[in-house]
Amino acid sequence: MLPHEKSLVERLKDKPFALLGINSDGDAETVRKLLSEHGISWRQAIDGSTDGPLATRWNVNGWPTIYILDHKGVIRYRDLRDEEMEDAVMKLLAELEAETKAAR
């Protein structure tokens, strides 16, 4: 997971793309330490634990749980990993690009 996520974030840094981590490991300090240890640059939500408010509200029972949203905020894919995750993101970026072009 991590290597793919890192390369995706690096490769798409100039694109309309965001990777958001909802972390269940502990408090902000714990997470900051983890991020620097593992070279994770993307934004995090500090959810505190597996019973954190976001994990609870989104009914997350397994980790990682992954949602992939298009630029309109619509949930398009769930629980894709690695190459499949990358493919999905590229597809949605192409969709966004096509839509932007059509609007011009």
Next chain:
Amino acid sequence: MIPAVFPSLVALSLLAGIASAARASTPTQPTRAKARVDVQDAARDAIPKPAPKAPTELEGEFKALEKEFRDARRAYQLALKAKYEERQKLGQQLTAEDRAGDPTPQYVPRFREFATRAKGTEWGGRALLNAIDMSVAKVEPAWLDELIEVYANDATIGGRAAEVIGNLSWRAGSEVSEAALRRLIATTTRDTVSAAANFNLGTALMQGVYVPGQGPAADNTPERVAEAAKLLRLVAEKFPDTTYAERAKGALFELENLSIGKVAPDFETVDENGKPWKLSDYRGKVTIIDFWGYW
């Protein structure tokens, strides 16, 4: 959902696995166990006959076996975690060889054997649950029959049975798992077991049909989704005092708001530097939301 991600979950949630194993072995309901001992003692006093092995002895034997298993499993998991971190540094995945040596299969026949000797007791029920839960390659249908026939009205074992059977989907397939949950619902007369079984059937139906070794079907049928919603609502309304009512509400929220094609509900949170942010800040961008933990 756990089943969808299980094969690699082993790597990321090693310590979570240990934590849940620890939770699973928390002593339960001492008052009930005590009551059962009293009844058996009374029965023995009334009709003199060779005493069966006392529940306390069975308890001791079960706990010793479970501890032995947990220690072996923990050692395996810690070694695997070390290997996983090593591989990560090299940008590699765990290999089959790295994963070899899981002690779990060795313990299945031992829990199974104990469950036969302690049949009908809480400890026999827990051993049978373990044997089923730990049978990764193949789940014996007769074991499920025994679980339902003997323990459907045992509040502790029956409730856990619903969870264990619900988790069978990805190994034994939806058909086996869902049919067994339906039998449990039809058999039990206990509210807590009924709530657990209806909840687990509901969450199973939320997902696509699993065929063993293939993962869930990409598309779920509207009929399954509709039945899932019906069962989850039933749990929330009919058994409001159980923990399953809250879980059913969570699952209903997921079903109604987090399915593919829905606009993701907005949320507000705080980042690692204490700065607040909202999901809607990222509208206009393709976004991955990754619920993760390193544990």
